[in-house]
Amino acid sequence: xxxxxxxxxxxxxxxxxxxxxxxxxxxxxxxxxxxxxxxxxxxxxxxxxxxxxxxxxxxxxxxxxxxxxxxxxxxxxxxxxxxxxxxxxxxxxxxxxxxxxxxxxxxxxxxxxxxxxxxxxxxxxxxxxxxxxxxx
Ligand SMILES: [Ca+2]
Ligand SMILES: [Ca+2]
Ligand SMILES: [Ca+2]
Numbered sequence: 001x002x003x004x005x006x007x008x009x010x011x012x013x014x015x016x017x018x019x020x021x022x023x024x025x026x027x028x029x030x031x032x033x034x035x036x037x038x039x040x041x042x043x044x045x046x047x048x049x050x051x052x053x054x055x056x057x058x059x060x061x062x063x064x065x066x067x068x069x070x071x072x073x074x075x076x077x078x079x080x081x082x083x084x085x086x087x088x089x090x091x092x093x094x095x096x097x098x099x100x101x102x103x104x105x106x107x108x109x110x111x112x113x114x115x116x117x118x119x120x121x122x123x124x125x126x127x128x129x130x131x132x133x134x135x136x
Contacts, residue, residue: 046090048110050075050128054085054118062131066093072103072132081129087116093135097128105129 047065052058061080064073075081081101089095089110097119099105108124110116119125 045092045113046088048087048089048091048095048131048133050080050084050087052080052083052085054120054125056086056088056115056117058085062087066091066133066135069133072130074101074130075128077101082126084128085119085125087119089114089116091133091135093133096132096134097124098130098132099124099127101129103130103132109134 047063049056049060050062051060059079061084062073062075075084084097087095087097087110089112092112094112095110096103096107097110098107108119108122116122119127
């Protein structure tokens with residue numbers, strides 16, 4: 001406990017004193033790096049990500065895990081409806097994109113763990129308005 005307190009104090013001192021003590025900051029960096037990698041390992045699978053433009057560019061309108069919306073998710077009417085052009089389904093579930101709100105209209109399925117650089121290729125560019133996860 002005492003050590004942790006002293007490390008925290010040192011970090012605060014370094015960040016407050018700025019670039020002069022850059023070498024001190026480098027000395028404590030390994031601890032920070034370890035903490036970060038533990039954090040990312042705790043996530044088994046990534047989220048579903050959907051962008052405004054092809055090739056994962058433009059605004060990132062959707063970033064969601066299946067647990068975020070077990071009964072399906074609405075894509076925001078101002079920021080996303082009929083605008084999604086690329087997607088990465090990093091979840092272990094199939095994602096069904098619907099043409100309309102409320103999980104209606106025609107749809108297309110995005111396979112688990114698959115990336116779609118251009119939804120035009122599956123006939124769904126600028127069409128999705130809502131989506132559902134289908135797991136196991
Ligand atoms: Ca919507
Ligand atoms: Ca678009
Ligand atoms: Ca639509």
